[in-house]
Amino acid sequence: MSGIVWALLGAAAAAILSGMGSAYGVGVAGQAASGVVSEDPSKFAKVLIIQLLPGTQGIYGLLVAFLTLSKIGVLGGQIAEVSLATGLLIFVACLPIGVVGLISARHQGTTAAAAIGIVAKKPEQFGKAMLFPAMVETYAILALLVSILAVTGIPM
């Protein structure tokens, strides 16, 4: 298998795994949000913000995938020569945001669902409610950082 396949596999893994996590997270939070809105539609904006929080992992995955695609020239239409070693390097560089994105988005989703519970009972505590899911996201950001630095740092 040549390097370009591995590199593309990396980009795909970053987008697929973190996207899956975000889809799950936003879904779980959305169920909780729907419950709140069915009782009190005026809380829509607040719960929507919290529901969207686990969605960022998917964007981080997209970001890394995009960086990888432009690096190997898939986007520009001129596919670069990628050796097997470089391809594997790129693949591994994509893994942090993929794997951490998947798991952190799932957990952020359940945390966001719980935070929506706070908003339902005490809407004035919105600031604090928003903070708990944001704590989970820190680790996705750290993983994103490693992936970005690694992908941009690998020489072609």
Add this chain to the structure above:
Amino acid sequence: MAVLKMQRIAVCALKKNRKAILERLQALGTVEVNICLPEEEGLKKMDTAGSRSSFLKYAQMAERGLEILQIYCPKQQSMLASLAGKPLVEKEEYDSVIKSRDNLIGDIKKIIDFDKEIAENKGKLQKLDIQEESLIPWMPLSVPMNYSGTMQTAMMVGTVPGAQSQESIYELFMKSAPEVEAVDLEIISTDRDFTYLAVLCMKSDKIRVENALRSIGFAAPSQLLNKRPEEIRQGIQKERERLLAANEELTKKIAEFEKERERFQLVADYFRIRADKYEVLGQLPQSEHVFFISGFIPEKYAPSVAEELSEKYEAMVEISEPSQEEEIPVLLENNSFAGSVEGVLSSFGLPGRGDIDPSMIMSVCYVFLFGLMLSDAAYGLLVSVVCGVLIRRYPRMGQSMKKSLQLFFWCGLSTLFWGIMFGGYFGDVINVVSRTFFGHEVGIPAAWFVPLNDPMKMLIFSMLFGLIHLFLGLGIKGYMCLRDRQYMDFFCDVVLWFCLLVGLILILLPTDLFASIAQTSFLFPGWVNTLAKALAIVGAVGILLMSGRSSKNPGVRIALGAYDLYNITGWLSDVLSYSRLLALGLATGVIASVVNQMGTMLGGGIAGAILFIVVFLIGHTFNIGINLLGAYVHTCRLQYVEFFGKFYEGGGKAFHPFKENTKYVDIKEENIL
């Protein structure tokens, strides 16, 4: 730029002025009522619960009436109407409307009754529908449903389960009653679940036929009317028309009250204000001739209020400093820039006892960090312009909404600045458009550098900004210690930490590790290196020895110190946390360029341009939305967790003055302070 100083105000006045004083205080809205008078003989509280709940009932009734009006003759409201705020009503107009409040309440009652009648009629209509539906299978029957037969014959109607044919029913019937000879089983109609039958037999056979039918599941309908189904149906239709006409008439009657909408709103507000007043009235200790009221008042309003009350209403007014044990309500006062973060601050918690109001410093940091995270000049300009226009357009919008929009206005300007620094204008739209549609690529170069091309540099600067932010927080803590004259705390908790951290940073900078990350190397003269080591050691040893100074036991003291020293990892994670500045900044730019790239899939030409415009509008709207949210959440997080963690406790109680808490209008009062 601070927490307003509160004073305690105590008023003692004659009962004949009670109404006037309470109304004046409510109109001023500067006093939070908080009675703290000792229980004394002869002082009684008035029971106002009854009148208060009746006022509340009227207020709710008026609101219900307005809701009904909104349902039957909806007032068109634009999406931005919620920003417009409450209209201002002249005092004279308000008073004249309130004079006729009894008539207005009568009108509102009428509206509510009409609505009830409409609902009842709707219920009846539904019942008619059900009735008609159950009648449909019987439609072909041309005798009344309860027709019992002729002189010699008997007739019954009813259903048997399942869709059956004439033969199968006869077969079933004959099996259970073979001796009956003359019987006519006529199928009126069949549906999926039932076969509808009319049975004719000799009167002498009636009992046997009935028994035989029952054994095959024959059941008479629940209601037998003495009319033909056709007639019943006509009756239903007539009734339905009557009800529909009645409802239309009632709707028209409700719509006639459309022009009274504003006056209903005033009445609703009037009763709400009165209910509030009676709630306060119920708390006041009163003797035979005088009453007492006390509460908190911001210092700057105290003299004028005291003067007015004592001169106009012959009241005894006493202003004093609140005692230390009391929980003093918090009211912030800031200029319009710093005030814009008050909403963000209060959602964490207002300054508690001993806290300073961090609004000013926090607003600068907030706007700075927000801009770094969004970092796109065009997005920033857009956000600023939209917020600015909304603020100009709706001068009477609610305070908290106005503050949020102001905050985003400033954040937008900061975003514009950082966008220019990093060369982001809708991502790379200028390059993409010039390349695709005009053949040669032009672009605005970044004023500083492009983070995507040099992420390590951006990472280092993110952490540098973070470090400054954190040191600022520690500095504020130092200031608070000095203000409270706790010099020991200042030295141990602030100075020693500064020593340790600065020392460690100075040790880190010249190392190969840092050089490989930052791609620049620092070379310090020897004395700086020695100084760095000395600072770090002094700091570490000092913290180890001094952090547990509250404990007498030396072993415990050292252990506490060691635990506090372990906080160095907390500092590391705090600084690393600012790497989100890089991550979010890149996210904005990269998604924007993905959007631009998608837009150019058809290349140049007319079709390409159309596709580009569509993708551009949808994609960038999405990107602005998602990244505004991200920047907002994560800037809040950096403030709440990293920055406030260094010095701020929060937990203050907000100042809730006794005022005219209206829902629909603001009433213009004379001589407001």
